[in-house]
Amino acid sequence: MNQRAQHGNRVSTVLGRKLGNELLRLRDAAGRTQQQAAEALSATATKVVKMERGWVPIRDPDIRALCDFYGLHDPAAVTSLLNLAKLDRERRKAKGWWQQLPKAGALSEYIAMEDVASQVRTWQLAFVPGLFQTAAYARALAVGEGAWDDPDEVERAVNARLQRQRRLHEEVPLHVYAVVWEAALRQVVGGRRVMRAQLDRLREVAELATVRLQVLPFQAGAHACAASSFTIISFTEDEAADVVHTDTIGSTVWAENEEDSSKYRTFFDRTARQALAQSDSLSLIDGIRKEF
Incomplete structure (x- = not known):
């Protein structure tokens, strides 16, 4: 932390x-x-x-x-x-459920912000966004990460991931704009069956009116967001500027002022313009699923 x-x-x-x-x-x-x-x-x-x-x-x-x-x-x-x-x-x-997470560290800090956010824009290089993950996919990631030795802790971490997803279906739902690199969809996490189910889930969430999903294909070439994944968190209050969350292997980085968050918004918009439209993105997802 x-x-x-x-x-x-x-x-x-x-x-x-x-x-x-x-x-x-x-x-x-x-x-x-x-x-x-x-x-x-x-x-x-x-x-x-x-x-x-x-x-x-x-x-x-x-x-x-x-x-x-x-x-x-x-x-x-x-x-x-x-x-x-x-x-x-x-x-x-406010006392959030996330405060009880095992070894949550900076994750609880992120979840607390996401829980009161109105919109998140997320760019992902390596993994399917957490708000869209299936339980099996999240479990395979948790095991692979090795942060939890106790299987019960792994399950609590998975349940926390699923609990976050409730915000997609609340009366005032969280709006999500996700741009995902093609590599994240091809990386085999948990096996081929898990990946097929995960790609099916992406199709399901893309049908939500509050979700926009685009895939940046390999053929797009160089782009502005090649260095790292990040998430831009926005709030309803006029007084609250956007906050940017970036995870690295050894630390968590927050950008919390308007100047920095504006730069990330620019990077995100540039990469989104290079990504496929949502309908074409879903066609690409269907094609990758057939390969699994």
Whole structure:
């Protein structure tokens, strides 16, 4: 787990850091130090650090006091910060099922964000997206990864993957835009029978109105997203910027500001334009299935 994930309930991290960044911007503009801000709150500088990094919920009186100290007297701007703080506090109270996952680490951080997201855009180089995986496929991946020694832990990990998929069928469903490299569909995970069932599942989810699935074929050649897989997570709140999640072998990388997330959106859009249309993608999936 990365160091940032150890602070607070990560369900609210997007809004919390957004609020903290706004307070930091106001403090810098006012030419105040963290120690001076702490004195205005009758608190410690450590508290101000935690507030500005989004590690703790922030009370309305503290926001009002800081706004006054920083010279922000616009009622609409102050109200916007108060509303953001309220949303953040509500999110921190949420207790997600994913917190009970074995050895979840940064995965629980990702699931917490996905659970409150409105849309995810995912680019996958090596595997079928988790939201589309069958139990057998997910199980074969978990065993191959070797992160869990206990078979019961493997099953809990598989069940967690399936539980995430409920968001595709909720009253307000998660919208998913997935672009998958052809190699991910040809890589034999769990055997030929497992792959046939997995490709059938891809056809099923592609029929959902909230799912867009495209395949980037080998013949597309060089593309903008060759370096790594990633997922862009979007939220309904205007205050919450997109967050980008990238997993490497040894670590998890988060891009959490508008400048970085905009770059990933550009990369994703470029690669999606090179990918097959959904109808052609399904035809390619059918052809690969016949080979299995």
